[in-house]
Amino acid sequence: MPELPEVETVRRGLNDLVLNKQISSVDVYYDKMIIGDVQKFKDTLAGKVIETVDRRGKYLLLRFSGDVTVISHLRMEGKYYVKSKDEPLDKHTHVVFNFVDGTTLRYNDTRKFGRMELVKTGMEVNNSGIKKLGPEPTVDTFKVDDFYQALQKKKKVIKTALLDQTIVTGLGNIYVDEVLWMSKIHPQTPAKNLSYDEAKKLHDNIIKELNMAIEAGGTTIRSYTDAFRNEGGFQFSLKVYQKTGEPCQRCQTPIERIVVGQRGTHFCPKCQILKP
Ligand SMILES: [Zn+2]
Numbered sequence: 001m002p003e004l005p006e007v008e009t010v011r012r013g014l015n016d017l018v019l020n021k022q023i024s025s026v027d028v029y030y031d032k033m034i035i036g037d038v039q040k041f042k043d044t045l046a047g048k049v050i051e052t053v054d055r056r057g058k059y060l061l062l063r064f065s066g067d068v069t070v071i072s073h074l075r076m077e078g079k080y081y082v083k084s085k086d087e088p089l090d091k092h093t094h095v096v097f098n099f100v101d102g103t104t105l106r107y108n109d110t111r112k113f114g115r116m117e118l119v120k121t122g123m124e125v126n127n128s129g130i131k132k133l134g135p136e137p138t139v140d141t142f143k144v145d146d147f148y149q150a151l152q153k154k155k156k157v158i159k160t161a162l163l164d165q166t167i168v169t170g171l172g173n174i175y176v177d178e179v180l181w182m183s184k185i186h187p188q189t190p191a192k193n194l195s196y197d198e199a200k201k202l203h204d205n206i207i208k209e210l211n212m213a214i215e216a217g218g219t220t221i222r223s224y225t226d227a228f229r230n231e232g233g234f235q236f237s238l239k240v241y242q243k244t245g246e247p248c249q250r251c252q253t254p255i256e257r258i259v260v261g262q263r264g265t266h267f268c269p270k271c272q273i274l275k276p
């Protein structure tokens with residue numbers, strides 16, 4: 001599943017490839033992919049120009065002329081490709097934005113879980129998924145004091161609390177395991193038991209890790225590829241995720257795998273002690 005660094009990589013790719021292109025028409029081959037009226041989706045976008053592509057959490061926000069935004073969530077396997085209109089359609093292509101210049105932006109999704117929704121620009125904040133998102137993991141928006149206070153109010157263990165996106169957005173299963181290892185925090189530690197110093201260390205590592213992953217173009221596990229079909233390079237920097245049995249890079253203890261909140265979880269049993 002693409003996490004924030006992968007979605008950010010897609011956003012940057014789209015900004016390089018489709019900016020200022022004008023849509024001639026839109027083809028939808030799987031109606032359920034569009035939330036709301038499919039005909040209205042097609043009719044509204046015809047003639048519009050892509051002005052920029054933004055992102056909030058793992059939601060891509062394709063901004064069009066006329067104050068129109070398409071909220072696009074890739075879910076498990078969604079991918080965008082830019083191709084000439086003459087290239088044959090892949091059987092997993094479900095939405096095609098045709099541009100007047102003869103190129104197309106194609107949305108592929110082998111599992112069909114991705115969704116697109118057309119809204120008036122600015123109204124994306126009312127989207128049920130976007131509405132509950134915590135701050136973006138940047139120095140400007142993500143503050144230690146707020147983070148610590150939010151953890152104090154959580155009844156969940158830290159791994160689950162970080163995955164729910166309300167305290168800080170953008171951490172999925174891979175990066176949660178990584179930042180907890182970096183911060184020497186056991187994934188089953190109750191969130192409210194973290195000290196201020198632990199919360200600060202975790203906060204700093206979340207910003208550092210996600211930015212490093214973005215710079216590396218994301219992580220390729222299974223099928224993720226960005227809009228250029230390049231593979232992300234961050235899988236080579238992972239310390240614990242899917243490293244079960246391999247030595248911890250700090251203390252050489254074999255990495256263990258447990259299940260936390262139904263998610264496979266990797267940690268070092270020596271560096272990340274569960275305090276009583
Ligand atoms: Zn260790």
